[in-house]
Amino acid sequence: MVKQFGFERVITSDSAGTSDYHVGEAPDVRAQLALRKRGLDISKHRARQVALEDFEEADLILAMDWENLTELQQRSPAQYRHKIQLLMRYANDIDAAVVPDPYYGLNEGFNQVIEYCTDACEGLLENLEKKAKKLLAELPPEENTPL
Template sequence: MMTKVLFVCMGNICRSPSAEGVFRHMIDEAGLSGVVQVDSAATHTFHLGESPDARAQAAARKRGYDISHCVARQVKPEDFREYDLILAMDWENLSALQQQCPKVYHHKLMLLMRFANEFEEATVPDPYYGGVEGFSKVLDYLEDACQGVLEVVRKRVTQYQAA
């Protein structure tokens, strides 16, 4: 049974592709790439078809994550059915997802930072209009929260394998 995780931000060029890269790296290291699928998407259409922001790519590369393959796309109606966890970067994007999502799938929608263990912030700040240091801070948050997501996914995979 494949577990599918979708990371979502406004434009899908900074936070969500960075989260995808961090989490993809973690599942590869955990040996779960055959049973966990990860992707990212946008709530808005601002950057569809674009690669991640150059600053996001540079910050990710410094930490050993490759997000150059990511291409911005918008959340599709079928994503709500197909993904097990749909993780928003902030309240605005969570609200946008809740408005689009059929009620039957609302349980899949959550803020990513609810999985964080080190940081107490509720949301991942948008680094787009700030300096390079903002992208590094975002990666700190993403690494923490994605570690928590990995723990949940690992338990889920173990439960399916035992059943």
């Protein structure tokens, strides 16, 4: 999705959990299957727990739900808390505050999570695209080069 928006040179993303339950493990098989049907292979990804460096290095930290948002805010040094937001605030079409947890449900829950995350990530990238265009427009012509 980042490639679709032409941001692959300026945006990197990562994933980390607030708990240490599954550190080092591959994603849930149901998540892998749901994403594989959409042409994405996450089988090599391994779970890790959020670390202090994440708060320092990231420009934006997105939480899937209120519980994780609270946990991230509690762990974060005060000067980085402004970086932490709910992912779904960027959603265009789905009217939900949080992404539902599919872990204890059936396969369909993982498809729903993918739909929620896709909608919110598209909204986030559209937001960033608008900001980037505005910033580029304010630059002198010789510095105004595409990302």
